[in-house]
Amino acid sequence: MREKATKELEELLEDMKPEEIGTYLKTNQSYLADAKKSFYYYMKDVLESKSILLKDVYVAAGVSESYGGKILSMEKHTKNRDLILRLCIGGHFLLDEINRALKLYGMSPLYAKDPRDACLIVAINNRKYELFEIDDLLESQGFEKLSPKE
Numbered sequence: 001m002r003e004k005a006t007k008e009l010e011e012l013l014e015d016m017k018p019e020e021i022g023t024y025l026k027t028n029q030s031y032l033a034d035a036k037k038s039f040y041y042y043m044k045d046v047l048e049s050k051s052i053l054l055k056d057v058y059v060a061a062g063v064s065e066s067y068g069g070k071i072l073s074m075e076k077h078t079k080n081r082d083l084i085l086r087l088c089i090g091g092h093f094l095l096d097e098i099n100r101a102l103k104l105y106g107m108s109p110l111y112a113k114d115p116r117d118a119c120l121i122v123a124i125n126n127r128k129y130e131l132f133e134i135d136d137l138l139e140s141q142g143f144e145k146l147s148p149k150e
Contacts, residue, residue, distance in 0.1 A: 004031045039104040040073050046101075047091050060090030060131065062148050074105075081107050082146050085120065089146070092129050095121060116143040 009028060016024060025032070047057065058068035063083070070076040071083065078084070084105050088098040099109035110117045110124075119141055123134045135145040 004028065039101065042101060042104055043072055043087070043091070046093060046097050050092055052091050057087055057090040060129070061086035062131070063087075083148075085110075086131065086146060086148075089124070089129055089131065089134065092127075093124075095124050098124065115141070119143060120146070 009031060012024060012028075044054075047054065054068070054072070055065055058065050061068065061083070063071070063086075067076070068087065071078055071087070081102070084102060084107060085098065088101050093101065095110065102109050110121050112118055112121060116138065119138050120134065123137055128134055128137070131147050135147050138145055
């Protein structure tokens with residue numbers, strides 16, 4: 001089965017009437033994103049492309065393998081945006097990769113107008129992937145650390 005491009009799906013939606021959306025959703029179900037799978041597969045793909053092991057990400061993020069695995073697979077859902085950020089940073093994600101992961105998880109991307117997010121963006125853009133370095137930067141600017149609270 002051929003994969004439909006996002007552009008192709010967007011074109012179908014352009015002139016669609018509200019009463020036709022049900023048919024569209026049924027017909028194109030296999031092409032639509034499944035939020036849980038999307039986040040998990042995206043994380044795995046990025047980590048694989050960087051040759052980074054999940055267990056190393058969990059250690060860097062300060063979470064157990066069992067808890068980290070449940071968060072990644074979305075078996076457990078967290079509202080803790082910093083946890084998702086730590087997992088991404090542990091995986092050496094670039095800014096656009098982090099923002100995509102946050103969106104796929106249902107969270108807001110890093111925002112340049114938010115002062116704490118601005119510090120995180122600078123750290124990431126400068127390839128600071130050690131939590132203590134990021135924590136030092138955040139604390140030096142008067143913000144809460146990214147690391148989990150002891």
